[in-house]
Amino acid sequence: MSSAHRFDRGHTDDLMSFLAASPSPYHAVASTAERLEKAGFRRVAETDAWDATAGGKFVTRGGAIIAWYVPEGATPSTPFRIVGAHTDSPNLRVKPVPDTGALGWRQVAVEIYGGTLLNTWLDRDLGLSGRVTLRDGSDHLVNVDRPLLRVPQLAIHLDRGVNSEGLKLDAQRHMTPLWGLGEAREGDLVRFVAQESDLPAEEIAGWDLMTHSVEPPAYLGRDRELLAGPRMDNLLSVHAATAALIAAAAAGPGHIPVLAAFDHEENGSQSDTGAEGPLLGTVLERSVLARGGTYEDRARALAASVCLSSDTGHAVHPNYPERHDPGHHPVPNGGPILKVNVNQRYATDGRGRAVWASACERAGVPWQTFVSNNSMPCGTTIGPITAARHGITTVDIGVACLSMHSARELCGADDPYLLASALAAFLED
Template identity: 50%
Template sequence: MDASSHIDDLAAFVTASPSSFHAAAEVARRLTEAGSRTLDERDDWTGTLTGGERVLVVRDGAVIALALPADASAVTPFRILGAHTDSPGFVLKPEPLLSGGAWQQLGVEVYGGPILASWFDRELELAGRVVDAEGRSHLVRTGPIARIPHLAIHLDRDTNTGFAPDRQRDTMPVVGVDGDPADLIGALAASAGLSAADVVGIDAITVDTQPPRRFGLDGTLFASGRLDNLSSTHAGVVALGAAQPEGVIAVLATFDHEEVGSESRSGAAGPLLADVLERVSAALGGDRSAFHRALAGSWCLSADAGHAVHPNRGDRHDPTVRPVAGGGPLLKINANQRYTTDAAGTALWTGICAAADVPWQPFVSNNAVPCGSTIGPITATRLGIRTLDVGTPLLSMHSARELCHVDDPARLAAAAQAFLSGVGSDR
């Protein structure tokens, strides 16, 4: 897929994925249409897998998808592309309708680390899932219903010199005027074809409703919400669909809750990936020893977003390592293991990108600026497998609307396809 087609498809993927639950459903839909079969975690998988098959497991907002080579066995190593489906925002609180100052508002809780100011004065929708009395989940999205309003400059003359919104007082979105009819649960339920009485549980997050778009003098820039980390999730779907694994089992692992530490049943710190991989190894006739032999030859490519040098604040970056938008995906390095890339991972990445004809750039943090982290260290700790960290360079990470160069997501997908196909040394 060329860069222009890839960015158009990424825009469609982001639009279809307003929440982690929607993203997982969209990943599953695309892979199913391409020939993958869904495995039920409650079933016995013994003897049900064969070489050459493609299968997937969905758990809440996470998906584990595998492409088996024709000669797959219990000791075949895994090539895992890890990404995440969630993004920062505001999650709906219980009893969410509030009344104050003649306005109807939503009670929301800050999720992850959003750039709060970027969320003001945008038309927002709610998206996620509702659960009915029988425990069935239904995807929901409301369309634009909410807005977090700035205080006018006439009422705060210092807003341009010291705007620091209070996370409780200033972030409650307005959804109407006090006294007007309001049925928030009904609006969520209706989007799933349910009545308000059917809904007994809600997991919903705010989403900016402005669609993704290309821009810039030559159209080479791309703005969108949730590029961290749907750009990597989408690259993984494209890469797995095109990969022809040889000597490895190709795996796409898209987790939820990375933005809040990954500690959940669908997060990278939970047992999901280890459980699925061990059960696949067992279904191919192996025991626990065979599974650990497979892990010993395995790699994880932790794909998350990274930072391009900021045009106005270059002082926040390393003075010599200066990755740019349009320069190719980043190889993320941190001596304190916030990223897991080491010399062996660098060698593998170099070979992969050479085979895929993809330029790449190193990334390392300024020593005076705290470094973020990814699922890479978590996966390495959970499974004991070799891991490296990569990602698309962005501006405005964790803004309601992030920015990348149109060429870089396709390059990440091309490198990921080579990785999942088994290119590069695994020694």
């Protein structure tokens, strides 16, 4: 029987709007900040002095955003409840010298970002998004959200063994998108971006640009019980955590709920905006100090804090069941998943499992467990990084999906709402 009647269509519709409005990490941060400001959260600058006032606050840096809510009566040693996620997704990113081409075709030079499924970017209409930086140091968002680029696959007539022997792609030679005819001219792409963004081309001093699929998110299936869309790894979690933080703030929690959405998870988190950088620790410490706390208060607060690292995981694939652990088969719309790996690729332990089970029980949300097949290497998340860097009990959870790291991923249409409900219960506790 279809489960389409169970999920909160409003939440899933809003997720689709969030995905469409967030083609790059910088747009995801802007979209999240806009939602927080509408809910009464106040933007604070890292360069300003922070005060002890109660209420919601957030700070942004590039593709990362940290938001928190200080309830009335919070003390310097009040613990934190944190939901961690990331804003970046695997894609094709524009090189420093972007204008290239051959044999009468104008192309854009790109670098592969993260663990991209290269074939999913073939024969797909692509837009261009990200940010540019002017000579005065100001950043400006860019979003050319129309069919602009395409990576054409070689026709089967010229690759007769592609179906029997498999597609073989060289990341340097075969993934350069085309965007026109004629000779490549230096500065063409930057001038185009400037014109599309109403900016002076001569003032653009730097850029962080990337491709995105212009096909919008959509419900899929006979009963519309599935959701297909781009960047669900991991904007689905960013969206759910934002909704949960706003709900927790309205409920008046007895601790400090936090959203930590980092950049650069897909390539190891080692950056000033990544989970291995100092951003989260600095924000938490400054929050303690702003409330008159000391090092001792900070240590006490972190010792009693808990983090849920929310990221997508693998649903069981009907065409490749042998790739999954035979005793753990997460399915779409079965609720969010608890991710476990005893070698600490995920940070979950038995105590963390109890925290997660309690939150789901309070929310009335079903949940599932994921563990990798012993014969398959296990991916990882910001969870172990957060646990090791900050000494915080951390639990890895998420939503089960198919086609992870594809240009277009697939999950159950119920699961985003179920995840947000469980996160809200966790943050409100």
